[in-house]
Amino acid sequence: MGRKKEGVVEGFRVLTLTYRLSELQREQPEAVEQLVELFRRYRAVAAMHYWSLRLGLQEGVEQSLERAREELPSYWRKVFDSKSPLYAFNEIEKMKRPRKHVLKLPLIEALQLKRSPNEKQKLGAVLDVETSTIMIYLGNRQRLDLSIPERALRWLREKELEVAPLKPSKTVRIQWRPEKAQALKVQIVLRVERPQPPRPDPREALPCFVDINSSYGIAAIFASFDGQRVKVYETLKLRPPNRGRRLREAARRQRAAAHGSKPNVNYALARLSMRFDAKGWVKQAAAEIFRKAFAYAKGRSILMNFDIPDSEAVKNSHLQRTLLSVRRVAENLANWYGVYVEFRCFPSRRCPLCGGELKELKTTRTRVEKCEKCEFYDDHDYVPFYHYLKALGLPLPQWPLRGIRGLPDQSPGA
Numbered sequence: 544m545g546r547k548k549e550g551v552v553e554g555f556r557v558l559t560l561t562y563r564l565s566e567l568q569r570e571q572p573e574a575v576e577q578l579v580e581l582f583r584r585y586r587a588v589a590a591m592h593y594w595s596l597r598l599g600l601q602e603g604v605e606q607s608l609e610r611a612r613e614e615l616p617s618y619w620r621k622v623f624d625s626k627s628p629l630y631a632f633n634e635i636e637k638m639k640r641p642r643k644h645v646l647k648l649p650l651i652e653a654l655q656l657k658r659s660p661n662e663k664q665k666l667g668a669v670l671d672v673e674t675s676t677i678m679i680y681l682g683n684r685q686r687l688d689l690s691i692p693e694r695a696l697r698w699l700r701e702k703e704l705e706v707a708p709l710k711p712s713k714t715v716r717i718q719w720r721p722e723k724a725q726a727l728k729v730q731i732v733l734r735v736e737r738p739q740p741p742r743p744d745p746r747e748a749l750p751c752f753v754d755i756n757s758s759y760g761i762a763a764i765f766a767s768f769d770g771q772r773v774k775v776y777e778t779l780k781l782r783p784p785n786r787g788r789r790l791r792e793a794a795r796r797q798r799a800a801a802h803g804s805k806p807n808v809n810y811a812l813a814r815l816s817m818r819f820d821a822k823g824w825v826k827q828a829a830a831e832i833f834r835k836a837f838a839y840a841k842g843r844s845i846l847m848n849f850d851i852p853d854s855e856a857v858k859n860s861h862l863q864r865t866l867l868s869v870r871r872v873a874e875n876l877a878n879w880y881g882v883y884v885e886f887r888c889f890p891s892r893r894c895p896l897c898g899g900e901l902k903e904l905k906t907t908r909t910r911v912e913k914c915e916k917c918e919f920y921d922d923h924d925y926v927p928f929y930h931y932l933k934a935l936g937l938p939l940p941q942w943p944l945r946g947i948r949g950l951p952d953q954s955p956g957a
């Protein structure tokens with residue numbers, strides 16, 4: 544449909560005809576070949592035109608029209624004419640633009656450079672550790688030098704050690720956001736490729752069970768089998784920072800800034816505390832779980848399971864998107880470290896001992912599940928862990944995993 548006119552409505556009906564291409568090819572081979580060629584050229588030109596309009600790149604719009612004049616017959620070019628009823632790019636300028644543009648370059652360390660001086664011309668970016676600089680080659684013998692803080696270099700070294708003897712490849716991503724052009728965002732991306740790790744034997748490995756719970760956050764349990772029984776090393780609960788406390792802290796910082804004490808710092812901190820970085824929190828939490836798993840494993844393999852509720856179950860939770868991002872973060876860390884990870888879900892309302900239904904007891908601090916048929920009870924968040932151990936063919940540990948305070952007395956006759 545062409546350009547919309549003010550005060551005009553347009554109705555349309557469509558007749559569809561279909562032809563067998565093989566028949567047309569047999570009858571008019573040259574015409575079909577020309578049609579295919581025309582489409583090939585048209586698509587390349589139209590794609591450039593589309594994205595130039597979408598990104599608001601006047602230069603690209605002009606280039607695509609020039610290419611169209613060179614490569615397409617005039618009547619095929621009507622689609623580029625905004626005054627023609629055939630105009631095909633009506634709504635694009637109103638569409639949402641991609642917010643950032645990323646340029647990726649290979650990053651090579653200066654040390655490697657000395658070994659192969661001939662490669663110099665092909666480089667996009669060089670990391671010179673001695674001068675703490677990233678040098679970005681811009682063409683035309685121009686170079687942009689960016690200094691890197693000592694802390695960042697240490698981080699790079701640590702990450703490289705984590706995957707040794709594998710060598711991560713390095714890339715620089717330079718982000719450009721037209722509406723935020725006052726800052727240049729440069730990222731160094733380390734990537735490591737390794738074969739998919741085999742599933743370790745649960746009797747030899749360190750099973751690590753992670754429960755993602757819509758009501759508060761993340762619980763992780765680290766355990767291992769010593770040949771007779773399952774030993775639980777730690778039950779770890781991670782909660783996102785409390786919203787109320789965060790906002791109070793932000794208000795305090797704003798007051799301090801208004802009264803002139805270190806205004807820049809305090810305004811920045813106020814913004815930080817107001818805008819809770821949920822993704823950052825998930826990344827930190829997942830990294831802590833992996834770090835602890837490695838510490839308890841002491842060289843053994845790690846067998847990890849993340850029990851993540853499906854999106855339906857956490858739909859109305861304010862943590863929804865955060866919690867669902869756990870899977871991607873966990874997968875990435877597992878691939879980075881070469882840890883075997885699964886994402887199976889286990890019940891939290893069924894008794895792991897007798898299969899009976901669990902009933903929630905109200906205590907002052909913890910949600911406790913108690914079996915209707917047998918004596919089993921434990922923290923709601925730990926119940927799936929017992930089912931996980933059963934699925935691994937391991938014996939169950941003593942319950943409850945941790946002492947529970949404020950539990951109503953369960954002994955008969957009390």
Ligand SMILES: [Zn+2]
Pocket residue numbers: 894895896897898899914915916917918919
């Ligand atoms: Zn039971």
